[in-house]
Amino acid sequence: MSKFTFNMPDVGEGVAEAEIVEWHVKPGDTVEEDQHLVDVMTDKATIDIESPVTGTVLEVSGEAGDTISVGAMLLVIEVEGEATVASGSSGEEHAEAPAPKSEAVEERIEVETSDASDADDALAADPHPEPLPAPTLAPQPRHEAKVLASPAVRQRARDLGIDLAEVKPAADGRIRHADLDQFLAYNAGGGFAPVGQSRADEEKKVIGLRKRIAQNMAASKRNIPHFSYVEEVDVTELERMRADLNANRGSKPKLTMLPLLIGAVCRLIPQYPMINARYDDEVGIVTRHGAVHMGMATQTDGGLMVPVIRDAQAKNLWQLAHEIGRLANAARDGSAKSEELSGSTLTVTSLGPLGGVATTPVINRPEVAIIGPNRIIERPMYVPDGVGGERIEKRKLMNISISCDHRVVDGYDAASFIQELKKLIETPVLLLTD
Structure with a gap:
């Protein structure tokens, strides 16, 4: 041995x-x-x-x-x-x-998952957690004994802190559990019934992907002076075009808003190279990248991951849609390769159906900008009527957020970039031209 x-x-x-x-x-x-x-x-x-x-x-x-x-x-x-x-x-x-x-x-590449949710972990320690007893109010008045009610109903009333003399009984004068339920419903918010069940405190060590996310986010906020800019964009025509393209896509992947937004961003990058950059603050060098390696913030069971669409500027809308779906699935099932999770030059982040009116996303360091589309809402707006006047029309609107590293990107440049992006999105036919 x-x-x-x-x-x-x-x-x-x-x-x-x-x-x-x-x-x-x-x-x-x-x-x-x-x-x-x-x-x-x-x-x-x-x-x-x-x-x-x-x-x-x-x-x-x-x-x-x-x-x-x-x-x-x-x-x-x-x-x-x-x-x-x-x-x-x-x-x-x-x-x-x-x-x-x-x-x-x-x-x-493995997305950390647990065999059960956090709630299940707590239940594993105690599969039948006892709820905390409801607070008991002042002692019951002596005249409670005159009220007709079974011992079980009286005990429940004591547990809930209810004076039976205040409960309206049924037609025969006897208070039943249903009468207590009706009393609680009528007095909702009065503090009689517990609003939920308690559970044991739980400690979980921050390790693996969750620890990496925590470290990266802390470093980004600690080292980068963020500023955010938000603009409202009319996406009515873009959504109409997207619906038409999907109706005639054949075997191509379904288009979502994301490939259209990425396509618009890639068209503007040559005019705004400071947006598609990485800043090495240790040596004081900003690299403005010629190719757009688009990071795509993706929520997984283990936390947020950022798979990368390589050379996004060289792909058409259908190819972008395919890569978005492929990389998102790979990140979620743990099959993404190491090179598919690093090297992004600009990141887009979306909360999908959760939307939100506006977001202030955190930059994916060492990048210098991150773009976040928000929820699409329908709202009446004044639009030109074609004869010199205006009319009210229902339109689809979306806010676009951008967060930038103020050491590298000036506020004027970020605002100009978003305004040009707004024009491109509101005239979506330009996305299909050479």
Whole structure:
């Protein structure tokens, strides 16, 4: 028997350390070669670390949420006989197995999910949580004894703090549970009935993707002086054109508002290169990108992810719609590749059906701008009647928000960009011209 020390392998891409997301083994467990040992996260990539040997786990390093450096001890495994000596051992008494095969470290993008919701987690600890007792008001007056009611009704009234003398009885003069229900309904808001059930406090360690999101958002707000600008846009004609295109799309993917908006943005970027840029504030360099690698904020079960549409400016509306659907599904089911989740130069974020009147989105650092379409609403507006006057007409309106890094983008530039975007959206036929 000998001990094999398995150090944190080099997972490539210049990664110096990784965060432990979840252990799949513990001391005392028997493991087989190529068995899944632990998940670690670098940036937004979750890596499967697999065992290079067969043996018994003696020791593991760290717990979920801890950071471990490449080359540091990850775990110790007791193996049969003498393990083959290879580079990277730690400690003279520890023999070593060959360096892990390349296939032993399989990279995958994984959206963290739990087997149950937060509410289910609480119920797992106590499947029958007892509601807090309702507050009891002042002691019941003596004349309650004169009221006709069963012992069960009297007890319920005491629990709810109800004076039975104030409850109107049925025709026979006896108060029943239905009369208590009617009294509570009539006095809704009076504090008699509890408004909901209590549940135990719950602590959850912030790890994995949720931790990355927290770190990135904090760094963005801490380092970037944000400003936001919002403009109202009439999308009536755009929605009419979208409906016509979808009615004749054949086997093409269905168009939503998003590919139309991305197409409009890409047409304007050559005039506003400061919007499609990344700012390295450590060296003081702003890179204005020629290609638009459009980040697309996507909500998943594990949190917000930003898959990237490469060279969005080179795609037509149908190709954009296809990429949007493909990347969103890949982010949600955990199949997105590492390169599909990094390298964006500009991001668009939408709350979809949740909409909202206006948003002030947080910039996806080190980008310098993020664009957010909001909910479409119908509202009467004055429009030209064609003969020099105006008439009232129902129109579809949407606010577009943009947040910018004020170190790089001036307010005038952001406002000018959105105004040009407004003109393009309100004349949507321009999106189909060369």
